Amino acid sequence: MKGVVPWLVVDPADVPVEPIRRFLSDFLARDNSPGSVRSYAYGLLRWWRWLQAVEVEWDQATSAETRDLVLWLGQAAKIRQSERTESAETAGTVNPITRKQYLDDHYKPRTVRHSNAVVRSFYEFWIDLGEGPLVNPVPRGRGRDRRPNQHHNPLEPFRSEGRIRYNPKVPKRRPREMPEDRWKDLFAALRSNRDRAIVSAAVSSGARAAELLGVRSADLGWGDQLIRVVRKGTQAEQWLPASPEAFVWLRLYLAELGRPLEPGEPVWQTLRRRDRGNGLARQPMNYEALRAVFRRINALLGTNWSMHDLRHTAAIRMSRDERLSMRDVQAILGHAHLSTTADIYLVEDEAEVIRRVHQHLAHRESQPPAPAPAAVGYDDQDLAVLFGGGLR
Structure with missing residues (x-):
């Protein structure tokens, strides 16, 4: 075992x-x-x-x-x-x-x-x-039903089973979108066609890093520009569309390998050859090697981007496109529930919100002050006739 x-x-x-x-x-x-x-x-x-x-x-x-x-x-x-x-x-x-x-x-x-x-x-x-303690040492909070949703109203959504008693609260995090100019800086800092290909595929397909690293040669649909990935949670296979730019860089990267890949061979491989007992050969690229790519870029740009930021960027771009529904975005991201997609990515652009608030504040500053009310004993209409307008 x-x-x-x-x-x-x-x-x-x-x-x-x-x-x-x-x-x-x-x-x-x-x-x-x-x-x-x-x-x-x-x-x-x-x-x-x-x-x-x-x-x-x-x-x-x-x-x-x-x-x-x-x-x-x-x-x-x-x-x-x-x-x-x-x-x-x-x-x-x-x-x-x-x-x-x-x-x-x-x-x-x-x-x-x-x-x-x-x-x-x-x-x-x-x-x-029946071989452990009688009571679980990690209890749920007091006041919860012993059986979840035992009095559930069919007209209302199901609620969670109950919060573990000693679970700390997790602050809600905003998705990390990469602005267009920052994306251009990151892409320009890449040194190989392999890195350009996998980054372009990530930002256009919204796939997770582990899902992309598991792609084999047979998982590339060149004619339809599709990439087949195995989903993280369900382990289900799914074809995801990628941008034409990603397939251009992918073609350039594969041409540098010097030989066609076998159908079951990993697409992403190390740039340097290593001897693992069978002579010098390229090895499958793992997550640590991908992190090393981002460490070098972050050191060069003074940033702290990660591969997952590209997934967030792709999701936010798609959610703001009027030609795509949230169901489309949910399917591409592989979320089990539509509410997960909506709760995370239906957010206002922070930079756009700040810009509108600045316009609001500038508009208030440019407005003339409101006229002072007339003193007791005077009529506003009589003063307007006398001075040719409202009080200032």
Whole structure:
């Protein structure tokens, strides 16, 4: 089983922790992706270390341990494998060009909420088996129904099952659109046709980075200018339209490879050849290599753009096009619910809002002051006849 589950939590003796191993095996068997298994393994590793620190056995944990972990995560700094060098001065600050905040060394509310969800799922598995604690140590908030939507009105939408008691609130974030001039600067800073091709495909199709990196040679529809991706959540295949410019750069990049790709061969490959035991050859491009491309660009431009900003940019451009409906945008982005697309991308352009407010303030400044009212005992009409107009 150790070779089946791609990620495991091991003890100091390099032996897999049995309760976590059994949970991850079941989690993988429920058709979850290896990336999700990795995410859950790291969340349970944090929980296991916390239980060791407070000297509590895993099957004796209570809501007090969950509460204390949430409090600790709220004020603790992340343990880094290496110290910050160039990013030490910018950590936690806002980039003046992109207006995006740099990451700092503290745990974000989304990380805490994910940790609670992972631990709750782990104990639900053991409670269902009858081998864990009787009560889940990650409880839901008080005052909620024991069965979700048990008194649901069919005329009203379904509500969520209930918020986990110790989940911190997550501030709503605006989508990060890249202005046209900033997009031109970023594109001009790219050094290879491969990078130009994958960036052009991302900003025109709205695909996620992982979805684009998984594209094979057979997934390119040259005649219709389509790219087939495997969706992150559903694992469903979907053809996405890309711009003619993206296919031009893609053709130039593939010509540089010097040979035609096999149908099942990854499209995106490293520019340098490496020897992995079979001689020098190009390797499939992974997410770290793509991040390295953006690190070089950001160092050159003084920005902190990411690949996901291109997805936001594509989504906002499409949502503001009157020829496309929100259903069209939802289908391209791969959202399960239309409300997700509308809530995120039906927003006003911040720069346009600021421009209109400046016009409003300038208009108020240019207006003449209102005439002062006449003193007691005088008639406004008589004064208007006498002075040839209204009072000033």
